[in-house]
Amino acid sequence: MFITIKEILALPLFRESKVIAGENSVNRRVQWVVSVYNSHFFSQVKQDYLAVVPNYILNDINIERYLKDETIAGSFSGLLIHGRASPERKKKLIDFTREYGCPVIEIPDTINFSLIAKTILNEITARQVSFLQYSETLDYQLSKAILHNQGLNKIAKTLADSIGRKVRIFDNEFNIITSASPKDTDGADYYPISAIECQKEVSALVESRLIEKVRGSKIPLKILTMDKKGIPKQLICKIHAEDQELGYISVLQGEKQFTEFDLITVNHTAAIIGLELLKNKTLMYTVTDTTSRFISEILTAPKTDTNELKEKVHYLGLSMVQKYLLLSIDFYNGKRDFIIAKLKQDLGDMFFPIIGCVDDILVVLFPLNEDYEFKAISERLTKKHKSFIEKGLNISIGVSVQPRKLLDLKESYKEACSALKIGREIFGEGFVVFYDDVRIYDLLLNVSNRELLTELKNRYIKKLVDYDAANLSDLVHTLEVFLHNHLNYTRTSNDLFIHRQTLRYRLQRIKEILNIDFNRYTDVLGMELALMVNNLDKKGGVDRDGKR
Incomplete structure (x- = not known):
């Protein structure tokens, strides 16, 4: 599962990019994209990784030491320089590539890292789909869904329509990600699909010890449950990708018996869903780690509006003039990734959250412009928190008083963390607290x-x-x-x-x-x-x- 640098340069997003060194090595293959946020992150770059390097990193005095390290320099596929490099910087990079044959490409600073990573990873994932061997009709339908980046919802719907059965997709902890019904049903559910019902079903699976068989199965299409109290008859298929177990497909049997074609169809779909889940998971890790480092820096560094800071802000697709509402989220049951995914899924359609992790606390920035947006997100947060609690995700949320610009977010972070602290004093765990509602408590505590x-x-x-x-x-x-x-x-x-x-x-x-x-x-x-x-x-x- 890879793409060459030459093929990356042919993508529409990179048409204005320029190879400034290593032109003869553009056939190198790329399996992953990583952001070199600081020079010491070069040491984390692995074989066939493409390193995206912000322009300001080239000023780091340590960069030459890392680039001259044969172990490091000989491993990655190439360098994408975010922004135009100065003549002096270009000379150093050309000298470097002459020794190691590593391609160096300038990309416009109008493209942010998240878009770079998403474009390349989507292309890599899409290429893997073409190698899967399954029926021509299903190949067309599912390939269309994933290649057009229509996501898991469309893939689940395609599967449901293909085999005429209700489909559910779970993550590795049996939290429901999405579901779909076949198009020929009248909407009457022969089994309800909701987060609460699914959790009841999982509890029944645990009690019957069936879930141990599901999780322990080495063969994806192994478990066919029987009708038991709280457990519908279904086919449960484990989702794998890159040797990782990412989740499960549950196909409800309904009135029809499963056929051999159904089993093959579900198996092939599981492979595609695995790729989609892996892409989403790895992209989330990459973007979250990068934003975490930036958010941590914003909240701890002195309040200075430097050119380097502006470059970082631009690189991440943020804005110095935009105001952001800050939330601090404390989670108690280790499901950080699921919480991040659900926040983006349920709030991202309207508010486009920027999420990072600082000192084991999730920090979420929502770009807001008007007071009515603050009210809208407050209402959505309260509803979303209730659904988290219903799913057994015991999280607490502290909300700052008002949206502020990036350089003023230290005060917002202080307010949100104080709201968390006061919430723990009053409610224990599992709450949403707005600092504006509890600032008198803060006064009393101090x-x-x-x-x-x-x-x-x-x-x-x-x-x-x-x-x-x-x-x-x-x-x-x-x-x-x-x-x-x-x-x-x-x-x-x-x-x-x-x-x-x-x-x-x-x-x-x-x-x-x-x-x-x-x-x-x-x-x-x-x-x-x-x-x-x-x-x-x-x-x-x-x-x-x-x-x-």
């Missing part, structure tokens, strides 16, 4: 004299807390909901599912216990702050002595 917080709690709500404990009542919660609803009786009674008269009785009892007046602003403010301290206290944020 009060140096913790005894003041305990005094605040004792003054305004301690008697009520003690009353609830002694009488097994829940007046503290009633007070909290009432204050949250800005002292509105109707909304509070609706939220608590009680009659207005019952609410009035409870509030009268609260006033008597605490000796407060809801018409006095200082009392209302004091109770709100005291309840916040109480929430932190319950989660270990502030102890009984006023210490964290």
